Amino acid sequence: MKAKPLWLALAGSLVLSLGCVGTASAKTIDVVTSFTVLSDVVQHVGGEHVNVKSLVPPNGDPHAFEPSPEDAKALGSAAVSFISGEGLENWFQRLATASGAHIDPVVVSKGIQTHTFEDEGHAVTDPHVWNSIPNVLIWVDNIEQALIAADPEDADAFKDNADAYRQSLRTLNEQIHQQINAVPKAQRKVLTSHDAFGYYGEEYGVTFLSPLGMSTETEASAADVAQLIDQIKAQHIKVYFIENSNDARLIKQIAKATNARPGGELYPEALSEADGPAPTYEALMRYNTDQIVRAITSE
Incomplete structure (x- = not known):
């Protein structure tokens, strides 16, 4: 096998060295x-x-x-x-x-x-x-x-x-708007654990009700829960969701009192683990939308 000229070997070594230096020095x-x-x-x-x-x-x-x-x-x-x-x-x-x-x-x-x-x-x-x-x-x-x-x-x-x-x-x-717009407006109503989807509802045209306020640290009174149950019945809300970052016991009690059926789990304010359904923000928005649309369009 014919040996490479010395200048070519040196040039190749220099390129490799510079490549390694450039990679190692990438600033973070x-x-x-x-x-x-x-x-x-x-x-x-x-x-x-x-x-x-x-x-x-x-x-x-x-x-x-x-x-x-x-x-x-x-x-x-x-x-x-x-x-x-x-x-x-x-x-x-x-x-x-x-x-x-x-x-x-x-x-x-x-x-x-x-x-x-x-x-x-x-x-x-x-x-x-x-x-x-x-x-x-x-x-x-x-x-x-x-x-x-x-x-x-x-x-x-x-x-x-x-x-x-x-x-x-x-x-x-645009894709989320198209998905939601395909559902009749009268069907776009769901029950969730706490008031985390106000901006989603405003942007995409979905009505959300919940027993808790903005923060999961608040507690719903008996009067608030009774009023919410009446409102759910009056608005014919048929599906409820639990949330990945919150206790689901109260929402399940309300659902039982109103005969709302489970729609699955939503990710309102926390990503899942890497191997879960919502490991990124875009995945979270897709997953939540898919869950909502599936639940409100099923019989």
Whole structure:
């Protein structure tokens, strides 16, 4: 076998060396997010340039989360942190104080037109903004700007990732509208554990009723439950859903009293594990929509 010329062998070695250096030196920044839905959106925008940690784990409740010392340590060393805001993560400020973090979190819901409900005589902002894809498009804008500020060297990558993700989300939004619009409006009524689907209902035209308010930390009174049962019967709501991050006992009791049938499990505010049905935000929106449409169109 004829030996390669020395210059060619050296050139090949140099290319391999440069390739290894380029791969090893790809810059990444540590990012902390409050819960899994937000973590996935940040990961899509950040791509290979971010190491993302979600404080609330898969299937976890972002309302009633109890942070650990390890969470405080991660937050204290993060280059940037993200929360949804609007009262969702009431525990976050305590964690930030304990962590010694000197950088305020990025509130990704800034700029979203929120709506309020009356809860125990007070106007409460609904924090579950991500259940409407147009709201998450605003998240993407805010995340893109924050990552560029934290890591200007990778600005082009963040912009490209954000553009591609926005296009994918817009396509999914159109698909969900088509699915829901194919169902007669009178059938688009369901019962869920707590009031997490207000933005979904507003965007896609579905009516949701629930025994609890915006937060799973609230408790429904006997009078509230009785009133809800009457309302379910009056509106002929025939299907109920449990939620992956909440206790299902109360919703099952109400369903029994109203003869509502089970529609399955929805993912209102937490992703599933990687091998579950909703490991990403887009998968969550597809899965929830498929479950709702299947339930309200079945006899």
